[in-house]
Amino acid sequence: MPKILIIEDEASIRRVLTKILSEESDTYTVEDAEDGISGYEKIKNTDYDLVLCDIKMPKMDGVELLEAVKKIKPEIPIVMISGHGDMETAIQTMRLGAFDYISKPPDLNRLLNTVRNALDKKQLVVENKILKKKVGKHYEMIGESDAINHIKEIIEKVAPTDARVLITGPNGTGKELVAHWLHEKSERAAAPLIEVNCAAIPSELIESELFGHVRGAFTSAVKDRAGKFEAAHKGTIFLDEIGDMSLSAQAKVLRALQENKISRVGDEKEIKVDVRVVAATNKDLKVEIAEGRFREDLYHRLAVILVKVPSLNDRRDDIPLLIEHFSVKIAEEQGNAPKSFSPEAIKLLQEYDWTGNIRELRNVIERLIILGGGEISENDVKLFASK
Numbered sequence: 001m002p003k004i005l006i007i008e009d010e011a012s013i014r015r016v017l018t019k020i021l022s023e024e025s026d027t028y029t030v031e032d033a034e035d036g037i038s039g040y041e042k043i044k045n046t047d048y049d050l051v052l053c054d055i056k057m058p059k060m061d062g063v064e065l066l067e068a069v070k071k072i073k074p075e076i077p078i079v080m081i082s083g084h085g086d087m088e089t090a091i092q093t094m095r096l097g098a099f100d101y102i103s104k105p106p107d108l109n110r111l112l113n114t115v116r117n118a119l120d121k122k123q124l125v126v127e128n129k130i131l132k133k134k135v136g137k138h139y140e141m142i143g144e145s146d147a148i149n150h151i152k153e154i155i156e157k158v159a160p161t162d163a164r165v166l167i168t169g170p171n172g173t174g175k176e177l178v179a180h181w182l183h184e185k186s187e188r189a190a191a192p193l194i195e196v197n198c199a200a201i202p203s204e205l206i207e208s209e210l211f212g213h214v215r216g217a218f219t220s221a222v223k224d225r226a227g228k229f230e231a232a233h234k235g236t237i238f239l240d241e242i243g244d245m246s247l248s249a250q251a252k253v254l255r256a257l258q259e260n261k262i263s264r265v266g267d268e269k270e271i272k273v274d275v276r277v278v279a280a281t282n283k284d285l286k287v288e289i290a291e292g293r294f295r296e297d298l299y300h301r302l303a304v305i306l307v308k309v310p311s312l313n314d315r316r317d318d319i320p321l322l323i324e325h326f327s328v329k330i331a332e333e334q335g336n337a338p339k340s341f342s343p344e345a346i347k348l349l350q351e352y353d354w355t356g357n358i359r360e361l362r363n364v365i366e367r368l369i370i371l372g373g374g375e376i377s378e379n380d381v382k383l384f385a386s387k
Contacts, residue, residue: 002049002119006032007039007065008081009057013104017052017111024112036060043069043076049122050115051078052102055086055093063093070097075125077118081106139180142325143318147310151178158305159185164257166302167280169309172357175280176240178307182278183236191235194228198249199241206249208265211256217266229262229273236276242302243283243294253277254298277302312354312361319350322358326365339369344378349385 004021008014014032021030031046033039037059043051051069055062066078077099082090090101099118102111141148158165159182167175176195183193201209208217212227228237239245245253256262257277261270279302288294312319323341331338341349345368354360364385372380 001027001029003029003031003047004050004052004115005039005042005046005048006030007036007051007053007057007062008032009035009054013054013081013106017106020106020108020111021115024115036062036065040065040068043073048076050118051076052081052115053078054081055089056083063089063096066093066096066098075122077122079114079118139177139184140325141174141177141181142321143315144321145310145315145318147315148318151307151309154305154307155181155185158182160187162276163304164276164302165278165305165307166285166299167278167307167309168285169280169282170311170357171282172359173309173311174358175282175309176238178309179236179238179240179278179280183238183276186236186276188235188276192232193236193238194232195238195240196228197240199244203246203249206246207252210249211252211262211264213265214267217264221266224264227262227264229256229275230271232275233273234275236278239277239279241281242279243281243285243288247293247295250295250298254295254301257298257301312357316350319361320346322361323349323365326362327369330366330369334369339372339374339376341368341376342378345376345381348378348381352385 006014006017006021008017011034014034018030018032021028031042031048033042036053036057039051039053040060042048053062053065057065060068062080066080069076069078074097078097080090080093080098080101081104082101083104087103090098090103093101099121100114102114141152143149155178165179165182167178169175179195180193183189196210198206208221208225208227210227210229212225212230213221214224215221239253252262256273256275260274261272263270285294285299285303289296289299323346327338327341349361349364356363367384368376368380371384
């Protein structure tokens with residue numbers, strides 16, 4: 001049920017607006033405030049779908065209130081109420097984020113159309129936020145173990161912020177899934193997530209890959225090229241296996257985090273970037289720091305939030321769910337019906353030592369689906385999943 005707040009110092013105008021809106025729809029809940037201060041307090045403590053606000057009021061005028069509300073609840077549409085002498089100010093409020101303005105005395109059709117349009121916009125904003133927070137099926141995090149639920153809770157709290165996150169854990173545990181969840185549940189979800197595997201890029205090329213280069217910067221630099229940080233502008237850059245990054249590249253990444261600026265290789269010109277950094281590693285970076293292979297100052301910049309992804313051996317209770325998930329997914333890829341696993345087969349798989357973690361489990365499930373019977377049995381597991 002839409003909730004509307006009328007902020008107006010003239011009691012007669014408040015009564016007229018309340019009467020019009022109440023008669024228009026019995027689904028509207030209409031409240032009022034007699035000045036800007038009391039209106040602002042109501043907005044802080046209540047979730048309104050629309051605010052109608054007079055421009056000239058005592059204590060806090062409409063322009064001041066508009067600016068204050070946009071800082072705490074920018075999604076609320078605010079319609080300004082203007083007297084004849086306030087029209088220029090009313091138009092200025094549109095530049096400050098007001099949805100629209102109506103003049104006194106209010107024209108019935110104009111008022112109702114504006115209210116309906118503003119409420120429609122609020123609904124679209126809410127739906128868009130919900131869509132942004134839904135994570136694509138490709139990056140589902142499967143599991144209900146305490147460790148996985150703890151990670152999900154951290155993501156829900158951290159994703160809407162711009163806090164940097166360092167994800168640790170063995171190879172094959174799904175660190176990239178955590179990075180995708182953080183991005184897709186963030187306010188940056190509409191912008192790109194750029195992934196960089198620092199271990200897969202030669203040390204002499206990592207700086208060019210991250211920051212770009214200008215023509216002639218080195219032998220093969222035949223033209224200017226933007227780097228990953230520029231590509232991730234307004235979005236997220238995921239630095240996977242950051243423990244393998246060269247010390248010279250670490251220094252440049254540190255500068256980018258400190259100043260939000262980068263320079264392409266071979267160029268002194270600075271480029272401003274707005275990028276959220278999420279990093280991951282399977283190494284113990286404190287050991288790397290002690291042995292001089294990783295910068296301690298960069299570690300502290302990256303590790304604002306630490307997320308430790310457990311090995312599969314530490315979350316065996318999730319294996320039945322993972323088996324079901326991979327069985328369905330592999331069947332879809334192959335265009336076949338999913339195969340079921342007998343309780344004995346699942347129990348045996350839970351007892352294995354999964355040194356390769358989730359990645360190894362998926363490969364074993366695919367092998368069993370291809371080579372096993374109509375229902376994967378304990379014997380199938382012994383024959384085809386031997387380690």
